Amino acid sequence: MKRFLIPLTLIGAALAVFAYNYQGYCRGRCTLRGFGLFGPFELSMLLLLPLLLLFIGLLKWRRSRRRAASRCSCGTPLAEDWSYCPVCGASRHC
Numbered sequence: 001m002k003r004f005l006i007p008l009t010l011i012g013a014a015l016a017v018f019a020y021n022y023q024g025y026c027r028g029r030c031t032l033r034g035f036g037l038f039g040p041f042e043l044s045m046l047l048l049l050p051l052l053l054l055f056i057g058l059l060k061w062r063r064s065r066r067r068a069a070s071r072c073s074c075g076t077p078l079a080e081d082w083s084y085c086p087v088c089g090a091s092r093h094c
């Protein structure tokens, strides 16, 4: 759980910096350019957000996959250093 909190904190910090910069950018230039037009900064934001979501999804997927791997096909949870299931005797990597 703690391992997952670190990237989340980093993402939160990155989003805060983005929001701050975006606000400053809008105050300075959006009035000159007008609304409705996408500049390079807005476009990079639009591209970065799905990438960020994809990254979070990948982390969750890897976590759930690891959890599934530490469980025998009979349903017994296996410790990291166990090679065989203590209940049914099946190999961990089958």
Ligand SMILES: [Zn+2]
Pocket (backbone or CB within 6 Å): 072, 073, 074, 075, 076, 085, 086, 087, 088, 089, 090
């Ligand atoms: Zn088993």
